[in-house]
Amino acid sequence: MEFRDLKSQYQKYKQEIDTAVTDVISSADFIGGKEVKELEEQLADYVGVKYCISCANGTEAMTLLMMAWDIKEGDAVFVPNFTFFSTGEIVSFRGATPVFVDVDKDTFNIDTKKLESAIVKIIADGKLIPKVIIPVDLFGLPADYQEIERIAKQYNLLVLEDSAQGFGGHINGKRACSFGNAATTSFFPAKPLGCYGDGGAIFTNETELADLLNSLKVHGKSENKYDNVRIGVNSRLDTIQAAILKVKLKAFIDHELEDVNRVYRLYNERLNGIVKTPYIPDGFYSSFAQYTITLTNKKQRDQLQAKLKERGIPSTVYYEKAMHKQGAFTYLKVDDTDFETTNSLCDTVLSLPMHPYLREEEIDKVCEVIKGFCLHQNQAFLLTKF
Ligand SMILES: *Cc1c(COP(=O)(O)O)cnc(C)c1O
Numbered sequence: 001m002e003f004r005d006l007k008s009q010y011q012k013y014k015q016e017i018d019t020a021v022t023d024v025i026s027s028a029d030f031i032g033g034k035e036v037k038e039l040e041e042q043l044a045d046y047v048g049v050k051y052c053i054s055c056a057n058g059t060e061a062m063t064l065l066m067m068a069w070d071i072k073e074g075d076a077v078f079v080p081n082f083t084f085f086s087t088g089e090i091v092s093f094r095g096a097t098p099v100f101v102d103v104d105k106d107t108f109n110i111d112t113k114k115l116e117s118a119i120v121k122i123i124a125d126g127k128l129i130p131k132v133i134i135p136v137d138l139f140g141l142p143a144d145y146q147e148i149e150r151i152a153k154q155y156n157l158l159v160l161e162d163s164a165q166g167f168g169g170h171i172n173g174k175r176a177c178s179f180g181n182a183a184t185t186s187f188f189p190a191k192p193l194g195c196y197g198d199g200g201a202i203f204t205n206e207t208e209l210a211d212l213l214n215s216l217k218v219h220g221k222s223e224n225k226y227d228n229v230r231i232g233v234n235s236r237l238d239t240i241q242a243a244i245l246k247v248k249l250k251a252f253i254d255h256e257l258e259d260v261n262r263v264y265r266l267y268n269e270r271l272n273g274i275v276k277t278p279y280i281p282d283g284f285y286s287s288f289a290q291y292t293i294t295l296t297n298k299k300q301r302d303q304l305q306a307k308l309k310e311r312g313i314p315s316t317v318y319y320e321k322a323m324h325k326q327g328a329f330t331y332l333k334v335d336d337t338d339f340e341t342t343n344s345l346c347d348t349v350l351s352l353p354m355h356p357y358l359r360e361e362e363i364d365k366v367c368e369v370i371k372g373f374c375l376h377q378n379q380a381f382l383l384t385k386f
Pocket of ligand 1: 057058060083086136162164165185186187188198199200
């Protein structure tokens with residue numbers, strides 16, 4: 001069984017993908033060109049924003065925004081504590097200070113009450129200037145943007161939606177990658193919409209910001225690429241990756257997004273009442289980058305993972321280590337007691353095989369192992385205890 005089955009997807013779309021790749025090679029147009037432009041238009045159209053700016057990967061997408069907004073030493077950027085390293089890394093990379101915020105125990109996304117307290121505290125301390133909030137759409141579920149946008153407005157902060165895992169999700173029809181001042185996504189192969197290498201994109205409705213980003217990603221170019229008006233970077237999406245993504249975007253829209261949601265429902269039907277299953281609030285739709293269950297403690301989680309492995313079922317712990325515990329962030333000297341939920345999730349979460357090509361027999365097999373394991377555990381394991 002595959003954790004995320006990219007091979008079945010390729011077999012299904014082999015002919016179209018092979019043709020798309022060969023066409024790019026035959027045209028010898030490897031950087032930029034028609035494929036990249038068409039992909040950007042299709043992505044912007046799907047998400048429902050004016051501009052899509054493709055780039056080298058999801059981390060660079062966020063770094064480019066930090067550059068465009070001139071985030072620097074002395075600035076505070078609010079980041080969930082339970083996320084992939086990248087979300088905090090790009091802040092420190094600019095010399096600014098990431099302020100980690102605990103997450104909600106059910107959605108796993110940034111806790112908006114704690115976010116507001118963190119902002120108030122930074123203002124009261126007077127050492128850093130609050131500038132940006134970076135909510136993450138963790139495991140495919142959009143963060144609580146209604147509340148986040150209210151807070152951003154009240155404290156005059158920018159919002160960068162880190163939707164590396166969230167492409168395809170929505171809140172009452174408003175799609176992920178359309179929230180905040182700008183949003184970013186990643187096309188890393190295992191993300192909801194992945195390419196065959198690294199890739200990323202930025203989304204925004206702001207014309208000036210889009211122009212600035214298009215300049216920054218190509219060495220600070222002006223209209224002319226050999227007239228450099230600012231210091232930038234080289235961060236482009238390869239034409240071959242764009243051609244592959246065009247085929248995969250169509251599959252994603254045609255059926256893959258619905259298929260992962262079907263897998264989610266099948267898992268939930270079998271696991272509800274056995275373990276804590278993913279919580280999707282009313283009006284929210286997830287793109288299920290991960291299907292993550294929560295156990296009662298670390299020992300049970302680790303034992304279940306070992307049991308699944310014994311039966312040939314892959315599973316992963318996203319994330320074992322809170323951001324504030326990462327060695328690279330020890331310099332921030334963060335107080336561990338502020339992160340009750342994150343610390344507990346790091347010990348208890350387990351992500352199961354999840355992808356649009358997962359078959360019902362496979363889902364049955366995974367769930368039987370989990371049920372068998374839980375039956376052997378004491379009563380404390382039952383959902384009534386959550
Ligand atoms: C994957 C990921 C990124 C980084 O994307 P890359 O394309 O690998 O650079 C950033 N944030 C989150 C939440 C991610 O999951």
